[in-house]
Amino acid sequence: MTTSALHPAVERADLLIDLKRYEEARKLLAQRLSEDPQDVRAWVKLARSHLGDENNGAEALKATQRALELDSEDIGALVMHAHALRGAGRFLDTEGVLREVIRIAPAYWYGYALLADWLWRIRAIRSGQANGGQVRREDQEAALRESGELAREAVRLAPEEVYAYEVARLIMAGDRPAAERLDEAILRLDPQHEQALARRTTRTADAPGIKAAEAASLYADALATAPDSAPMRSGLDQASFRLLRGVRWLALLCLALAAAGIDLFTTGGETQRDLPLPLGQRLWDLVPMAVVWVLGALLSYRRLGAGVRVNLRSLVRRRTWPRVVLAQAAWSMVCALLITQVPWTQRTAPQVLFWIGLLPTVTTMWFDRRKNN
Template identity: 60%
Template sequence: MSTGTHPALERADALYELRRYDEARTVLGQRLAEDPEDVRALVRLARCHLRLENQAEMALEAAERALALAPEDVPALIQRAHALRAVGRFPETEGVLREVIRIDPGYWLGYAMLGDWLWRIKAYRYGRETGGRLPGGIPQVFLDESGEFAKEAIRLAPEEVFPYEVAWLIADMAGNRTVADQLDQAILRLDPNHAGALARRTEKAAAAPGVKAAEAATLYADALAASPHSASLQQGLDHASYRLLRGVRWIALLSLALAGVLLDLWTKDGQVPRELPVSLGQRLWYFAPVGALWAVGALLRYRRLRTGVRYNLRSLIHRRRWPRIVLGQAAWAVLCALVISQVPWSERTVPRIVFWVGLVPTLATIWFDRKKTT
């Protein structure tokens, strides 16, 4: 049995880190052809099989070969646990991980993995025994022991992120938001770019009362700069960007309302509407308040946005359907406002029709699409 670190194992490790798992498996196969009792090569081979599609059974075989040579080899036990889960023998992993803890009670990963899996195993067994789902979520009794294992993993390895992730999941399922927030802070202290914790902290800040769409978009853009591959952060930025676009539609509706005011389309009983057609000067003056609305409400607001938010706004319009619908509705409302305000109408029947044609399609969906981004 080989006990040293063979150059082939180092080469396989380098290929594994590059995610070239098939090549790493080939190197390990060559090494095992030389020395079939190299436990370290067998453990690495099991790890590679787990990364490749439809090779879970081969991973389990490699891990069990390693354990046949070294029954108390902790890395081999860890790979066997992963392989058992991958082949659908999940409940058996509990015994394997408890054996890891027995052999090496100071090894944090055994506690963290058992904390992460034990409540799932209990829920799985419950479902098999009762033939049904858990009523009302995961019972606290299923979480208690898992929580203790997570705490022990944190005690043994306070600088490792995974135990905190396990503890956060347990706290979240238990509904303990205070503890979950504290664990998120601990995770971000260790890994400032942690995608999950960063997304949760950003979502909480963006959803706080009084946070406007531009502020929320900035929060998400800053978080995405740190974790650019986070799908949840990108989704949050898309939603905040969509809220900004919906604001443009309100400006368009105000422009339409001002056009209606210009022509006195609706007057109170006893009030004499202004004489038509409206003079050219009054029609041109319409552009003063409307121009101010668009300059302050849209252009200035857009220019003050972070570059990343502006880029995402443009990208969102190309990627999603509802943002294009919103812009189309805004453009339609503005077009109707221009028709009402700039044509020298001699009577109000047609302008009233144009007003409703511009208002109704937009107003009909303005509440329905509040959370739409697609």
């Protein structure tokens, strides 16, 4: 197992690869290898550069084979050789290479983690090849058990390495309590881990009893930590749309208040008010509507976090259904105002307004529950 330090040129090339400046790295490595073709680390880094921008598994494989000719037990060369084999379309051959890594370096956590990550996939492919494209359940379960044991060993050897927990979480995704514990371990090590943060936020936001405003706040807070997370942006949009859908209920409540204010429908044999209603009564009918909007919308909106308020406005600009929802709420309110403020002498026209304000909104409410586009 080689432990030699990197040559300065190879070290610079490694930094260039980290910066995704692969072509510059290859030029530097080519110069270094022309000076010393026995530099194992330079061959390994050359393979890494080929797997970077070009995903050229064939060239990477040539480089790792040259490195292994120089030192067949170099761990870095073996690990990169496994990646090169996968890049070259020889994924099934990686198992033997990674088992060799574990044999040579039984205390090296990454060998266990990478084999755990790939083994269950390799076994699924082999099972499918042997059974006419169908993966046998017993083969899958055996592969997951073995992969789980390897992942647990990786975590034991390196309890501070995020990748070990990521692999364990992937394998144990079907065990919800274990998966949640692993997500918490990942977030303890990396509070900005995008996938684990998205999963935890989604679990919390989707829990029973969580209101739309609470869910939106959870997603907005999580996005402040991981602003590029597509799942959390989608979750925030969904929660924001739920908030907008609530606006229609306020408008429908105002429509019902308008109907009650003009005694639009007879109930229990009571005598309906004489029409037209006095101006004072018509103006007074506006008061409960104003209370509904102030308490139900304005104050609720002001209590929302800045991120949620910004997303609400953005969602209306970006998506069609939020605009439809607001248009329906506005239409219902127009009908409510016409019912209360016009001095009607007959109830036929207000009744028509009531139904055309109610029906288009109610008939779409069940349909747009999951719409936000």
